[in-house]
Amino acid sequence: MxxxxxxxxxxxxxxxxxxxxxxxxxxxxxxxxxxxxxxxxxxxxxxxxxxxxxxxxxxxxDPRPAKLRLHIDVNATDRDQDAELQRLLALGAGRVDVGQTGTESWHVLADPEGNEFCLLRARLQPL
Structure with missing residues (x-):
């Protein structure tokens, strides 16, 4: 089990x-x-x-102590990554630099309270 x-x-x-x-x-x-x-x-x-x-x-x-040890990854289901990135930014997400090189296939973002999450490239089927 x-x-x-x-x-x-x-x-x-x-x-x-x-x-x-x-x-x-x-x-x-x-x-x-x-x-x-x-x-x-x-x-x-x-x-x-x-x-x-x-x-x-x-x-x-409680104040957030530091970089989160766990974050959420999301994938678009009905559009490509670039279009989804624009949608997430319009909703209030912000870009975050956690030391990326610029060659990653994902985007590091933060929600309105600064919690990091990643937008991955692969498009998934909706459930």
Whole structure:
């Protein structure tokens, strides 16, 4: 028997802002809100427990200590990498320099709170 990732929890200063950003990036919808201010987002019509993990944006006032030890990679499903890069930048992502050489096949970006993620080149089929 094995485990699978069901949800990813991201501590953040503004769960509403990040929930809106990541919902647009991933095509997710809000699944629920907790009394502590956490917001869970996930695939429409599937929610928690489906083939894709949900994201829980959890409020935290703790400062981010340094470069994250874990980051999210995303791939476009309905356009090429350049078009998806432009879409993500328009949504509020920013470019990040983590020491790339400029020859990588991916783009390093950050969400509106500075959490790094990568846009990979390969185009995936939507689920």
């Amino acid at each position: 094995a485990c699978r990732i069901s949800e990813l929890v991201i501590d953040c200063a503004d769960p509403g802002r990040l929930a809106a950003f990541w919902s647009e990036v991933l095509g997710y919808v809000e699944l629920g809100r907790e009394d502590d201010g956490s917001i869970e987002i996930g695939p429409p019509d599937v929610g928690f427990g489906g083939p894709q993990p949900t994201l829980v944006l959890s409020p935290s006032s």
